[in-house]
Amino acid sequence: MSQTVSRAIEVLEFCSERPRELLEIAQLWDVHRTTALRLVQTLEAGGFVRKDDRGRYGVGFRLAALAESALEQFDLRTVVHPHIVDLSERVRQTVQFAVQQGSRIVYVDKIEPYNSIRLNTRIGGYVVVHTAGVSKAILANLAPTQRDRILNELTFEKFTDTTLTSRAAFEQRLETVKETGWAYDDGEYESISNCIAAPVWDHAGRVAGGISITALKAQTDLVALEDLLPDLLDTTTTISRELGWREPRSADRTA
Structure with a gap:
């Protein structure tokens, strides 16, 4: 260049x-x-x-x-957008969508309803990988080589008392996310907020992105957010199916 x-x-x-x-x-x-x-x-x-x-x-x-035109041409965002609008209206919380882009995780859409938390994230901005729910949902399901490329660049800076400040602790959290199918951010970047997140899958069964629901802890703590998991997972499943994903059969999951 x-x-x-x-x-x-x-x-x-x-x-x-x-x-x-x-x-x-x-x-x-x-x-x-x-x-x-x-x-x-x-x-x-x-x-x-x-x-x-x-x-x-x-x-x-x-x-x-030009940025608006680029977003209009981004087919994945076009598919996802109406679903996260619907999700945000149902749960009355801020909803974000992020995707992997090289060695970064990038926010590509965000819905902030009236009276919900206002985040300092922006569309096109980079995710603070070791704190955010969306990045955990994505990284837990990436191929090891792709995941390592991202993890190798992290410094695990401490932002709050709950920030994961080592690669070992972060990778252990990713294992839990892989097992449960969803992730969370327990005030790890800003102590006033928390979130839950889940992956979106493409037609080939690869993780295509992550969607999160974020709330003010004082209004909706992590336990209360977990009550919204069915809404979140219903949304990510619907989007994934629209992208051509098919849920593995029981025999495939136990093989």
Whole structure:
């Protein structure tokens, strides 16, 4: 990848987090302001970034339009979306859908109903793998080589008292997820929230993604969330069947 293209990608990601001053962008690459300005002006002319009334650079409307078009073309999200809307309306909680993308787990859809918890996650954003329910639901069912590729990059940073801070503890949790068919996040990233999650399967019996239900602990603790497991599993099973998955026969499961 050329340096110019690489820098353009970096500045788009940088400015997507919040509007940035030109000096911040120059400091990102350790270059002079005029060097940063040339690239930013090119992106601005193309509509990929825009300058606000305070002179800061944020994501442009053209980039937003391209992102929307990309999501519309993402068939898996198209299939999943109406089902998680229905699930969210039934359980009245925030519902998220994530998929594996290389060595990352990425959020591709989120439904936040009125009066539900508001999460700082965003569509297209990366999952904090060792804390989230969706990542556990996915990783527990990946092939060992794929799982190791992701685990090898984790630092197991501690966020709360319940965060899993070692690979051994995390892999042990994944074994439990594999056995039970669902995962949970017991306030492992933010102590105020918890979630349950389950995998979605494709036509070949491979894990295609994970869906979670997240709630404020003060309103719905983990025990209460488990009461919503039938709704969650009904949704993931329905989506999986729509993707061509067929539940293994009893003989296959015991073989």
